[in-house]
Amino acid sequence: xxxxxxxxxxxxxxxxxxxxxxxxxxxxxxxxxxxxxxxxxxxxxxxxxxxxxxxxxxxxxxxxxxxxxxxxxxxxxxxxxxxxxxxxxxxxxxxxxxxxxxxxxxxxxxxxxxxxxxxxxxxxxxxxxxxxxxxxxxxxxxxxxxxxxxxxxxxxxxxxxxxxxxxxxxxxxxxxxxxxxxxxxxxxxxxxxxxxxxxxxxxxxxxxxxxxxxxxxxxxxxxxxxxxxxxxxxxxxxxxxxxxxxxxxxxxxxxxxxxxxxxxxxxxxxxxxxxxxxxxxxxxxxxxxxxxxxxxxxxxxxxxxxxxxxxxxxxxxxxxxxxxxxxxxxxxxxxxxxxxxxxxxxxxxx
Numbered sequence: 239x240x241x242x243x244x245x246x247x248x249x250x251x252x253x254x255x256x257x258x259x260x261x262x263x264x265x266x267x268x269x270x271x272x273x274x275x276x277x278x279x280x281x282x283x284x285x286x287x288x289x290x291x292x293x294x295x296x297x298x299x300x301x302x303x304x305x306x307x308x309x310x311x312x313x314x315x316x317x318x319x320x321x322x323x324x325x326x327x328x329x330x331x332x333x334x335x336x337x338x339x340x341x342x343x344x345x346x347x348x349x350x351x352x353x354x355x356x357x358x359x360x361x362x363x364x365x366x367x368x369x370x371x372x373x374x375x376x377x378x379x380x381x382x383x384x385x386x387x388x389x390x391x392x393x394x395x396x397x398x399x400x401x402x403x404x405x406x407x408x409x410x411x412x413x414x415x416x417x418x419x420x421x422x423x424x425x426x427x428x429x430x431x432x433x434x435x436x437x438x439x440x441x442x443x444x445x446x447x448x449x450x451x452x453x454x455x456x457x458x459x460x461x462x463x464x465x466x467x468x469x470x471x472x473x474x475x476x477x478x479x480x481x482x483x484x485x486x487x488x489x490x491x492x493x494x495x496x497x498x499x500x501x502x503x504x505x506x507x508x509x510x511x512x513x514x515x516x517x518x519x520x521x522x523x524x525x526x527x528x529x530x531x532x533x534x535x536x537x538x539x540x541x542x543x544x545x546x547x548x549x550x551x552x553x554x555x556x557x558x559x560x561x562x563x564x565x566x567x568x569x570x571x572x573x574x575x576x577x578x579x580x581x582x583x584x585x586x587x588x
Contacts, residue, residue: 241395241398241441241442242441242442242448242449243391243394243395243439243440243441243448243449244439244440244441244443244444244445244446244447244448244449244587245437245438245439245445245446245447245448245449245584246332246333246335246437246438246439246440246443246444246445246446247329247330247332247333247437247438247445247446248329248332248435248436248437248446248553248556248557248560249324249325249326249328249329249332249435249436250325250433250434250435250436250550250553250554250557251321251324251325251328251433251434251435252293252321252431252432252433252434252544252547253293253294253295253317253320253321253409253432253433254293255293255294255295255296255297255298256291256292256293256294257291257292257293257294257298257431258290258291259284259285259287259289259290259291259292259428261298262284262292262298262427262428263281263284263285263428265298265301265302266281266284266424266427266428267281268302269302269416270419270424273419274419274424276421277424280421280424280425281424283424283425283428283429284428286517287428287429287516287517287541287545288516288517288520288538288541288542289428289429289431289541289542289545290542290543291542291543291544291545292411292430292431292432292544292545293431293432293433293544294411294431294432295313295314295317295409295411295412295432296313296317296411296412300313301411301414302416304416304417304471305471305472306470306471306472307470307471307472310350310412310413310472310473311350311351311352313409313412314349314350314351314352314409314412315350315352315359317409317432318347318350318352318356318407318409318434319356319359319360321407321433321434322345322356322357322360322405322407322434322436323360323363323364324434325405325407325434325435325436326360326364326403326405326436327364328436329403329436329437329438330403330438332438333438335401335438336365337364337365337366338365338366338367339401340364340366340367340370340401340402340403341370341371341397341400341401341402342370342371342372342373342390342393342394342397342400342401342402342403343357343366343370343371343372343373343402343403343404343405344373344375344386344389344390344393344402344403344404344405345357345372345373345374345375345404345405345406345407346374346375346376346378346382346383346385346386346404346405346406346407346549347374347375347376347382347406347407347408347549348376348377348378348379348382348408348466348548348549348575349407349408349409349410349412349413349473349548350407350409350412351376355372355374356374356405356407357370357372357374357405358372371393373389373393375389377575378549378574378575378576378578379464379465379548379549379574379575380464380513380515380546380548380549380551380572380573380574380575381513381549381572381573381574381575381576381578381579381580382406382548382549382572382574383406383435383513383548383549383550383551383552383553383570383572384513384552384570384571384572384580384581384582385454385572385574385578385580386404386406386549387404387437387449387452387553387570387582388452388453388454388580388582389404390402390403390404390437390439391439391449391452391582392452394439394440394441395441398441398442399440399441399442400440400441401438401439401440402438402439402440403436403437403438404436404437404438404439405434405435405436406434406435406436406549406550406553407434407549407550408432408433408434408547408548408549408550409432410426410430410431410432410546410547410548411430411431411432412432412472413426413430413466413472413473413474413475414426414427415471415472415474415475417471418474418475421479422475422476422477423474423475425477426475426477429515429516429545429546430545430546430547430548431544431545431546431547432547433544433547433550433551433554434550435550435553435554435557437553444587445587446560446564446587447560447564447568447584447585447586447587448584448585448586448587449582449583449584450500450567450583450584450585451496451497451500451502451581451582451583452580452581452582452583453496453497453499453500453580453581453582454496454578454579454580454581455492455493455495455496455578455579455580455581456576456577456578457488457492457576457577457578457579460484460576460577461576461577462476462478463476463477463478463480463481463484463575463577464476464477464478464481464574464575464577465575466575481515481519482516482518482519482521482522483522484577485519485522485523485526485573486522486523486525486526487526488526489522489523489526489527489571489573489579490504490526490527490528492579493527493569493571493579493581496579496581497569497581497583500583502583504527504528506567507567507568507569507583508565508566508567508568509559509564509565509568509569510523510527510529510533510534510568510569510571511536511537511552511555511556511559511568511569511570511571511584512534512537512552512555512570512571512572513537513551513552513555513571513572513573514534514537514538514540514541514546514551514552514555515546515573516541516546517538517541520534520537520538520541523571527571536555536558536559536562537555539558540554540555540558549572549574552570552571552572556570564584564586565586566585566586567583567584567585567586568583568584569581569582569583569584570582570583570584
C-alpha cells in the first residue's frame with residue numbers, strides 16, 4: 239500500500255482588524271515613553287522590523303486598556319473559533335472534502351487555552367464524525383507550524399488512507415502587556431501579529447506536494463531563549479537578545495544533522511521555506527544556511543504584511559512558494575521554545 243503522505247490543500251486567514259506599524263509605534267510611544275527610560279532607544283525596532291501591517295484579534299483601542307486572563311481568553315476563544323472554522327473549511331473545500339471525511343485533527347497553538355479544545359467546540363458546526371481523533375498540542379511556539387505539520391504527517395502515514403486535518407492558530411497580540419516595562423515586551427509589541435492556517439494530509443492521493451521527511455533538534459541548556467512566563471495578568475513573553483546570533487551559529491549544523499538522518503545534504507534542497515521570526519532572524523537564517531542575502535523573499539513579504547504570527551507564519555510562506563512553483567525538493571524550517579529546530583522536506587508532485 240502507498241504510504242507516501244501528500245499535502246492535498248492549504249488555506250490561511252487572519253483576523254479582520256489591521257494595525258499599521260506606524261499606528262503600533264505611535265500607540266506604544268504614548269503608553270511606554272514616560273514610564274520606560276530606555277523606550278526611545280528600543281523604539282527603533284518598529285522601524286527596523288520590516289513590517290508594514292499586522293492583523294489583530296481586537297481593534298487597536300482594546301490594547302490601551304488593562305486586561306486579565308478572563309478578557310484575554312474570552313477574546314482568544316471567540317476569534318480562534320472563527321479562524322479555525324474559516325481555514326479548516328477552506329482547506330477541506332479545496333481538497334474536495336467535508337468535515338465528515340476527517341479522521342484525525344491536529345490543532346496547535348501556544349497563545350490561548352481552550353478546554354474543551356477548539357476542535358471539540360466546533361465539531362457540530364464542522365460536521366466532524368463522533369469517532370474523529372483529536373490531537374490538540376500546546377507549547378511548541380514558533381516552531382509548531384513545522385512540528386505540528388510533522389505530527390500530522392506521521393499520523394497520516396501510520397493510517398494509510400486516513401484524512402488528517404492540521405490547524406495552526408495563534409493570537410499573539412492578546413499577550414500584549416501594559417505592565418511589562420521590558421525590552422522583550424517592546425520587541426514583541428513591534429513584531430507579533432495574529433493568523434491561522436490549515437492543511438489536509440493523506441496517503442495514496444494526488445496533492446500539491448509529497449511530504450518526504452520530518453525531524454527535530456532540541457538544543458541543550460537553552461530554555462531561556464524563548465517562551466512564556468505566566469502570571470495573574472496573562473502570558474508574558476520571554477525573548478532573549480541572543481536569539482539571532484544563536485540561530486546564525488547553531489541552526490545550520492542542526493538542519494544538516496536532521497537532513498543527514500534521512501540521507502540528504504543541504505545541496506539537495508532547492509528551496510528553504512523558513513519561519514520569518516524577524517528581519518535579524520531572517521538575515522541569520524540566510525547566513526547559517528549559506529543562502530544569498532535577500533534569498534528569503536517570500537518570508538520577507540509575509541513578515542511585511544502580517545508580522546510574526548508564530549506557528550502559522552511558515553505556512554503563509556509555504557502557500558506563496560507553492561503558488562510560485564515548488565522546486566524538486568524544499569525544506570520547511572522553524573525554531574521555537576525548547577529551544578528547538580524543526581524541519582520537514584517536501585517533494586514536488588510529478
